[in-house]
Amino acid sequence: MSGNIYDELKERGFIAQVSDETAVRKMLDGEPITFYVGFDSTASSLHAGSLVPIMAMVHLRRAGHRAIAVVGSGTTMVGDPSGKTEMRQMLDETTIRTQGQAILIQFAHYLHFDGTNAIAVDNADWLLPLNYVAFLRDIGRHFSVNRMLAAEAYKLRLEKGLSFIEFNYQLLQAYDYLTLYRKYGCTLQMGGDDQWGNILAGVDLIRRVEGGTAEALTFPLLTTASGAKMGKTAQGAVWLDAMLFSPYDFYQYWVNCDDRDVGRFLKIFTLLPLDEVSRLESLKDSEVNEAKRILAFEATKITHGEVEAENARKATAAAFGGKTVNPDPAKGQFGMGDITVLPTTAVPRARLEAGISPAELFTEVGLTPSRREAKRLVEQGGLYVNDERIDTVERLVTVKDLGPDGGMLLKAGKKKFHRVVAG
């Protein structure tokens, strides 16, 4: 694959648009270049959607190119209106900076920042000290309002309202690119496809100000086959931070993906070789579950490490039953799972002896959001203790439900599990 990284990215589905395909292919397949990707600091953690650029960076880094990860504390203070229906809530500087730092720390899981081949910077460092009038004269004059207003990315906002602060966002991102071009010789910026306009603005700016050539590459904005945004669940984002979204849930997110998404996801979210991916992709019917398990394991391994991935795999095997007698790990089959690695809560023995109402217990361990909801689920037959359906809200959960291993398995619906032990 060496010397052919551009085509590998393309084949894996990382490329939506490129400024000049021939030029970019030549750049990436030749001597090391410097590229950058920017990330918002709107939250203290990245989420599954950010994995697309992260994985692309990993691929390019492996191919020997120099990576710059830019945390956009400066730009986040302004807010990007591209493709958004409304203005984001304004965050204060301290919050944004703190979140930016958290993101950089998280980033170190994927790229080793040695300061030479992989660099982490925050654009607040050069954006915040800018002088307004000087900036308008040096940078602002290169931007055409007419052209900006015509951009597809602002169309929605021209109907619903666009504030001046947001209108400036593109200039700042373009200035970022110019800064990195000057300071590090950065000649490729990558980002989500919604960033196309912003990235091109930087390419233009570099040409106008420096007479230099720089390129743009965007990743497709992935949606699931059912049309949902990648990395979002009904409960919220699929965070990469284990504290916000457990490795077990992360693993589940991938196992639960739509059949139609498995191939695409394997190519983008794992580092498995393409021939292995095409083998997994060709699996039919229930066999695709094998591919999903591998996808889930590999993706979890990259973000949370092998130990956590293994635990999530075991917990899953326990919860969903190990039906395979002679497991073959090479096929994504594993033996009986280890139930103790499921999320567990200890409940005082005395309370279990007295008996706890299911509504109270399920809500306490977080399987249901409220007692009211738990009761509703009981009425609908959606709550189980040790795989036995609870058919009345008066059925108390007691010490008798504890199994030989000293624990019991609570289940809400078919997929949400929680273990309870006496403690």
Add this chain to the structure above:
RNA sequence: GGGCAGGUUCCAGAGUGGCCAAAUGGGACGGGCUGUAAACCCGUUGCGGAAACGCUUCGGAGGUUCGAAUCCUUCCCUGCCCA
């Protein structure tokens, strides 16, 4: 700054003094069928309560009324037109 139209439950969007915890659609959730998939069918979808029933919600704060999402005052916010 002036004129007009708006701010309703996760979203869209009805409701315009009691029949409103609030129509309808989407989403989500549960059950059935399955393969922890899709499609489809049925049901649920503010909180507390075993239940009876109670409590909190319709941009914020006050007020009128036996009773307000609905009327009044004021404030905040958004869009459109004019400047």
